[in-house]
Amino acid sequence: MSLPQPCIVLAAGGTGGHVFPAEALAGALATRGLDTVLLTDSRGRDFRGAKQIQVIAGGGIAGLGTAARLRSVGALAVGFAQALWHLRRVAPQVVVGFGGYASLPPMLAAVLLRIPTLLHEQNAVLGRANRLLARRVKRIAVAFDQVARLPASAASRTVRIGMPVRPAFAAIAGTAYQPATDGEPIRLLILGGSQGAQIFSTLLPDAIAHIDPDLRGRLQVSQQCRPETLELTRTAYLELGVEAELATFFDDVPLRMATSQLVIARSGASTIAELTAAGRPALLVPYPYAIDDHQSANAQAIEAAGGGWMLPQATLTPEALAARITALLRQPATLIAAAAAAQAAGTIDAAQHLADLVISMIPAAGGCSAAALPKQGAA
Numbered sequence: 001m002s003l004p005q006p007c008i009v010l011a012a013g014g015t016g017g018h019v020f021p022a023e024a025l026a027g028a029l030a031t032r033g034l035d036t037v038l039l040t041d042s043r044g045r046d047f048r049g050a051k052q053i054q055v056i057a058g059g060g061i062a063g064l065g066t067a068a069r070l071r072s073v074g075a076l077a078v079g080f081a082q083a084l085w086h087l088r089r090v091a092p093q094v095v096v097g098f099g100g101y102a103s104l105p106p107m108l109a110a111v112l113l114r115i116p117t118l119l120h121e122q123n124a125v126l127g128r129a130n131r132l133l134a135r136r137v138k139r140i141a142v143a144f145d146q147v148a149r150l151p152a153s154a155a156s157r158t159v160r161i162g163m164p165v166r167p168a169f170a171a172i173a174g175t176a177y178q179p180a181t182d183g184e185p186i187r188l189l190i191l192g193g194s195q196g197a198q199i200f201s202t203l204l205p206d207a208i209a210h211i212d213p214d215l216r217g218r219l220q221v222s223q224q225c226r227p228e229t230l231e232l233t234r235t236a237y238l239e240l241g242v243e244a245e246l247a248t249f250f251d252d253v254p255l256r257m258a259t260s261q262l263v264i265a266r267s268g269a270s271t272i273a274e275l276t277a278a279g280r281p282a283l284l285v286p287y288p289y290a291i292d293d294h295q296s297a298n299a300q301a302i303e304a305a306g307g308g309w310m311l312p313q314a315t316l317t318p319e320a321l322a323a324r325i326t327a328l329l330r331q332p333a334t335l336i337a338a339a340a341a342a343q344a345a346g347t348i349d350a351a352q353h354l355a356d357l358v359i360s361m362i363p364a365a366g367g368c369s370a371a372a373l374p375k376q377g378a379a
Contacts, residue, residue: 006362007035009092010050011083011107013058013100013129014043017122020270021351022098023049024164025120028355037090039083041102056082058102079105087113093362094118097137099127111136116361120354122163122269124297126150139361141354143269143347144301149292161354162347163273172258173277173348177339179332180218180261185243186329189260189280190223191253191271200285201229203318204264205236210322215329216242222256224248254278261335262328267299267310275308276346281338282308283324285316307342 008029012018019040026036026049038050041058057079083105087095095110096118097103110117117137121130126149134140134154142150143163150158180186192200204223208216221244225233230246237244250256257263257274263282265271275282284302286295299310311324328335347353 006093007037007051007090008358009087009090009095009106009110010036010038010098011095011103011105012038012040012044012098013102014041014045015100017269018098018100018103019044019047020166021120021122021164021273021354022096023047024166024170024351025096025354025358026050027167028164028351029358032355032359034355034359037086037092039086039102039106041100044102054082054086056086056102056105058100058105076101076105080109083109084112087115094358096120096358097130097133098122099130101129104129104132107133107137116363118358118361120161120164121147121150122273123294124148124301125292125294127294128291139357141357143273143350144298146301148297159357161357162350163269163276164351164354165270165273165277165348168254169257169274169277170348170351172254173279173343173346175258175278177279177281177336178259178261179335180329181332184218185220186215186218186262187220187222187256187260188325189253189256189263189265190221191263191265192224192226198226198229199313200264201225201233202236203316203321205233205240205242206318207321207325208237208242209240210319211326215326216240219243221245222250222260224250262325264325267295267302269294269298272298272302273346273350275302276342277348279339279343279346281328281335281342283311283321283328284308285311285313288313302342302345305341305345307338307345309338 010022012022035051037052038047039054039056042055047053057075087109094116097107098120118139119130119137120141122143124144126147134151140154140158141161219242223246225246227248234246257278257280263280267284267286284299286299302308303310
């Protein structure tokens with residue numbers, strides 16, 4: 001009698017920084033014949049790669065008032081009950097957590113049920129949810145060589161894997177960096193994310209206005225903007241005579257990144273992983289209100305590796321940004337070196353390494369009962 005096919009449960013908060021590496025792992029496990037089921041919050045419904053998606057309750061606690069915290073604790077308790085139900089029905093071999101408060105209930109439920117557990121930390125600072133779980137799980141995989149807030153007791157259970165990237169970004173790895181020669185267009189890619197696009201929408205046009213006209217005339221800008229700033233930003237570029245393609249979302253970011261000479265972006269974990277996969281130099285402006293300031297730690301790690309430059313938002317002016325952009329674009333050798341350093345700092349096969357680690361944790365016997373789960377949706 002053959003055993004049922006093993007399956008893995010992934011647990012992640014619904015934002016891109018948590019969902020994208022989970023998506024990459026799901027793809028890597030699929031090539032090994034392993035099914036995955038994702039437990040996430042309502043923001044993760046668009047996840048791709050898992051055989052099934054189950055939405056559970058959850059909520060953040062940090063930075064909230066007393067009433068809001070109580071509501072979040074109640075939601076987490078409901079999420080824990082939902083996670084217990086799902087894990088008992090699925091009977092996974094391993095549960096992998098990618099952070100975010102929605103990952104807490106499934107990971108704690110897995111610990112209670114004695115299912116092997118693995119955490120993946122995407123940032124250079126251990127996230128708060130992962131911090132609560134670090135002493136309880138079997139293994140921890142990290143993306144950076146140095147991770148702050150990692151308990152000393154977890155050192156022997158921790159391995160550097162790198163940051164898994166989606167297949168579209170893995171596909172552009174190794175694409176040679178092409179600096180713009182004299183007279184050629186210079187492509188700037190500006191990725192602000194939902195939190196960063198608003199300030200970038202005013203800061204970047206103002207900075208480009210301070211760039212010498214001969215250099216400014218060669219710029220070709222691709223920039224993500226929030227819907228409410230799209231037309232204002234478009235007008236600013238038109239008045240400057242700068243060729244600019246603006247959108248709230250680009251579905252071809254890998255191609256735009258591969259053909260860019262310089263990227264200007266926030267420094268979330270997914271952005272860092274994509275930049276290092278592509279091997280593209282970047283000016284990184286950490287989101288200053290991130291909990292634990294993890295984006296600054298990410299940017300500092302890339303700057304230390306030589307793959308980019310951190311520009312703190314608090315001290316950044318249009319004039320200072322214009323001077324930095326100008327200096328870099330007039331020194332192609334510096335950009336070439338940074339591109340090579342960025343690529344060297346990445347781990348393009350991180351998803352495969354993480355899949356190897358997951359497989360090594362699968363017990364010798366047992367199978368997945370995913371067929372017993374209802375169709376996708378909330379519990």
